[in-house]
Amino acid sequence: MTKLFKPTTADKEIEECLVAAQSFSVVAGAGSGKTTSLVTALNFLRDKVGSDLRKNGQKIVCITYTKRATAVIEERLGFDELYLVSTIHSFLWSSISRFTKDIRVALRDSLIPNHIAKAREKDNGRNSQSAQRARARIVELTEELELLDQVTTFKYDESQFSSFSKGQIGHDDVIDLAAYLISESLILQRGFGFQFPYIFVDEAQDTFDSVIAAFNTICSGEGLPMVAYFGDPMQQIYDNGVGVFDGPEGFRLIEKEENFRSATSIVALTNKLRNDIQQMPAGDSALNVGSVLLTLIETEAPAGPRGRYTPEQLDLSLSKFDEALQYIGWQENKEAKRLFLVRQMIARRLGFSSLQNLFTGVYASNKAQDEYIDGDHFLVKPFIKSLCPLIVSMQNGNKKQIVGILREETPAFDILGINKDRPLKEMLDIAKDLVNELSEMWVERPIGDILRYAKENRLCTISERLAATLDREPRVEAYDNAIHAEEKSDWLADEFLSMSTNELLPYYGFVSDHTALSTQHGSKGEEYEDVLVVFDDIEASWNMYSFNKLLTPAAAGDGTEGQLARSRKLAYVCFSRARMNLRIFLYCQDAKAARAELVGSELLDSEQIEILPSR
Secondary structure: OOOOOOOOHHHHHHHHHHHHOOOEEEEEOOOOOHHHHHHHHHHHHHHHHHHHHHHOOOOEEEEEOOHHHHHHHHHHOOOOOOEEEEEHHHHHHHHHOOOHHHHHHHHHHHHHHHHHHHHHHHOOOOOOHHHHHHHHHHHHHHHHHHOHHHOOOOEEOOOOOOEHHHOEEOOOHHHHHHHHHHHHOHHHHHHHHHHOOEEEEOOHHHOEHHHHHHHHHHOOOOOOOEEEEEEOHHHOOOOOEOOOOOOOOOOEEEEEOEEOOOOHHHHHHHHOOOOOOOOEEOHHHHHOOOEEEEEEEEOOOOOOHHHOOOHHHHHHHHHHHHHHHHHHOOOOOOOOEEEEOOHHHHHHHHOOHHHHHHHOOOOOOHHHHHHHHHOOOOOOHHHHHHHHHHHHHHHHOOHHHHHHHHHHHOHHHOOOOOOOOOOHHHHHHHHHHHHHHHHHHHOOOOHHHHHHHHHHOOOOOOOHHHHHHHHOOOOOOOOOHHHHHHHHHHHHHHHHHHOOOOOHHHHHHHHOOOOOEEEOOOOOOOOEEEEEEEEOHHHHOOOOOOHHHHHOHHHHOOOOHHHHHHHHHHHHHHHOOEEEEEEEEEEEOOHHHHHHHHHHHOOOOHHHEEEOOOO
16 A cells, blocks of 8 residues: 555555445644545555456546646546546446436426426416416426437537526536436446446545435445445535535545644634534644634724715725734735635725626626636636737736737747747747737727737737737627626627726736635635634625634524534634644724624634724
């Protein structure tokens, strides 16, 4: 067995289960080395049964939650084809895609009727927009149900919504479809179990409950196939996840209690947020006390609509953030990771609020939002890949970097492209002129003009979709969601192209991780030496969470059960990112009352709680 570190008690228990082909669930707290234990277990199977699996054409499957996690695990396994490492959506679709007749039956008998039933629940018989949309959806789904027999093939479409009559299965429906087919088809279960005798599921707490149930059905008997879940219920940050991930009957529960990441003062805090396992500082982390400090920032009661800050109050909140940074001595700590609840809070601080509002507004689909978050949306991708890096290099006077970007990212300067035979000096002169002109246009012209210039001079890769967008006339009619919902991207593009470039560089810096700011959800799985967590329920404007009600319910009022559970888990995720020093800013309306309550709760010691002095 490959040893990446000294095996813990949990690692030995995992090995025992693998030898006995017994399904198991590993509950692994933050910083416990979960991924290392997962990879170690996968390596153990390669050494023990890899040869036999290869002869039989079988694979060990490892399902992860994100493409990023997939890449990490594949690399740590040496890209060995014995393993199929995949995201849950891709894996499930690859497993069922060839069963066209079964998919049609499942859509007819289960998925579409379920969608119709949900739409009927939203139709109260009145003429509200919600009720009208529900009735229209029922008509649409009923028509798609009637057209199913005409569909010859089905394909997985990463967009959120399905178009069943066109054979397109959307992001959300592929989960329910696969889970239904696996649970209902004994033949599929047997074939699945033979092809993948070992099923590993990472981040199991965020895996859909229907998928957990389907895997448990496949692995319900003794011996192979077996399923192994790795995760932590306290790090569940998505509501559609199962949370608790018990295996099939007879499974073994394994608790991984070590914390190799955080100093002892941070582990002491995170342990108080959970009532299951209690972690023990281990390795080098056990040798460091570290530090935790919570600063209470008193703010006014919100005076804006729907209980939000007015613009003036928002400015005051931002200025108090700067005061608090100075108060704790972290204003020059550029390496400290600053965690905010929502991206809009980051956009305000970095200066791309209008861009953020556009890509999360009425014109943006869920897919568009996701692509914008990653910097992959067809409108912003040329700026992330080529144009923003060129402008930054120009501003820094880095000529070598400019040449490197041009050669690597721009079609006109590709060393194997159309200009490959032109003299180097000539190309450098052309490059200088083009980048100088781009830099001049950047401060004066709208985004659309910048992209047209870049397209004309081949300064970036322009997709067919973007080229068509740049060539068409802007939409002049007023947007109506009932009429234009499927064309909303036109209005998104038109508004984007008319904007100035002012917000592109701050957005580029954030997307490229060139800043110390991150969302609290986005920090999951990461770790940093110093961490600052900002809790401002009013600015965040997200009622699913309330950190005031979690930490100071007497002062802030009682939260709902779901609100408190989500807030507790996200607080745990945030606090446990820190290795050495953790700072927490909690905005509240009565700092003295909040401090007294926090001290009384014994979440922190009194010397760990301070109030930002008034000016």
